[in-house]
Amino acid sequence: SERPCKLVEKREHWSKKREYILASAGNVVGLGNVWRFPYLCYKNGGGAFLLPYLFFAVLCGMPLFLLETVIGQYTQEGTITCWTKLCPLAQGAGYSIIMIQLYSRVYSIVLAWALLYLVYCFRDPLPWATCNNSWNTGQMIFPVHSDNVTIDWTLGNLTKSSVSEFWERQVLSISAGIEEPGAVKWEVLLCLLACWVACYFSIWKGVRSAGKVVYFTAVFPYVMLAILLVRGLTLPGAWEGVVYYLYPDPSRLADLQVWMDACAQVLFSYGVSSGSLITLGSYNRKNNNCYKDSLWLCALNSTTSFVAGFTVFSALGFMAYKQGIPINMVVESGPGLAFIAFPQAAAMMPVPQLWAACFFLMLILLGIDTVVSLETITSSVIDMFPGQMRRPWRREVFLIVFCLFCFIIQISLTTQGGVYLFQLTDHYAANGACILFVGLLQCGAVGWGFGAERMCDVVEDMTGHRPSVFFKLCWRYFTPLISVVCFVGFFLDYQPLTSNGGYMYPNWAYHLGWVMALSSVVVAPIWAVSKICLSKEPLRKVTALIQF
Secondary structure (H helix, E strand, O other): OOOOOOOOOOOOOOOOHHHHHHHHHHHHOOHHHHHOHHHHHHHOOHHHHHHHHHHHHHHHHHHHHHHHHHHHHHHOOOOOHHHHHOOHHHOHHHHHHHHHHHHHHHHHHHHHHHHHHHHHOOOOOOHHHOOOOOOOOOOEEEOOOOOOOOOOHHHHHHEEEHHHHHHHHHHOOOOOOOOOOOOEOHHHHHHHHHHHHHHHHHHOOOHHHHHHHHHHHOOHHHHHHHHHHHHHHOOOOHHHHHHHHHOOOHHHHHOHHHHHHHHHHHHHHHOOOOOHHHHHHHOOOOOOOHHHHHHHHHHHHHHHHHHHHHHHHHHHHHHHHHHOOOHHHOOOOOHHHHHHHHHHHHHOOOOHHHHHHHHHHHHHHHHHHHHHHHHHHHHHHHHHOHHHHOOOOHHHHHHHHHHHHHHHHHHHHHEOOHHHHHHHHHHHOOOHHHHHHHHHHHHHHHHHHHHHHHHHHHHHHHHOOOOOHHHHHHHHHHHHHHHHHHHHHHHHOOOOOEOOOOOEOOHHHHHHHHHHHHHHHHHHHHHHHHHHHHOOOOHHHHHHHHOO
């Protein structure tokens, strides 16, 4: 008798539609909505920044969001193999996405920093609120809880807040530069390990586990954001902060940097060209109304970014009011906002431990939500080798090996010079130009290869609703054209990376950054050229690969 074959599992689907909605909402609403959009809005003309933001959201963000969701739901495949059913010659775009995803794992260190701060939140007083700690220097330092203190900001670097010293000297123990890695910070390393363990168990069973986790991780950050918003708006000085956030300066619209910032923010916050939208959509059932879902999720993402600005700037306005300084002296972006500005504001509030814990718990959950992008890599490998990977425990074993590999690589980020490596990777490896390039490839492959009209037919067959002709025009003309212009604009507007303290990276670091940036760009054309060159068919038949 024949030997029975081992069980090969079928591809999974979301057990309930709300699991897909929550997972998608958690994926697109992340750290960038809280720590980047409000700062960019203030920096680039306040309310005037909303014009370029909405321009790119409507002409790039929404069309790409819908396109990738439809691709996943229609093909029921991962980021790489989905192109075999649409435009095989564009399969290299899937490999480019995987490269971007690998570099994006660097953001796991942000979760580790937030977890460490959360642990410190249970101390009384908060360790960053006093100046008599071992990590404080002998410089003129002002504790963050001092009331009615007017600081002479002409003293420059002679004055430094205790929260800055806690971040730089206790949490990071930051070295002089990337060429001085220094020792491993063991408390950060343990937090990083804990974060990877949590990420593993969040998706180790695929959508079966991720679909249950998002009930908490996707909803709770909104609860925290609402609580912090109400608390922030009731603080003295809050409305001055809101005015700084939204006060329009139309003259800034003439600056190319403003438009580049708006483009990058839309791409990052909408989660396009990262593969996660394709992956999440591929677990939908074929008759799901992905058209309506995509429009609502895009609206949710932009609304969250806008509302988060009120939360952040109300707290910053309160901090400026308490210290008697201009608000532009306390505005930070990125890690500076999350780990310096907001902890400083929380330390000035009544019951500071509560508000600090709420904030860092929100950051952690926002970060874990975006870890669904790990599923992009996992599902891509499983779909490429279904016979081997869709067997019992193969997925779990692969995922634990991958997570362990990422953890070992990221040990370098827990050293005293790790923050320099983090900034280098953030600036070059997963920047807006790389994501724009992938978006351009996707629009070209679907709009001109597979056919925009044909894709509209696919949406109508699956949902019963035909997309607006606007999306057809975007997929064929508007989005590719804007992507090309902005891709060139990123290079014209390029500035070498420098740290906040004015530190210039060595030349080899800039070269490494460009290697990381180009590695995710060149994969796609290399794949297409090799596909043509290695094919034994005549060129006429090879070009038929452009359309399935």
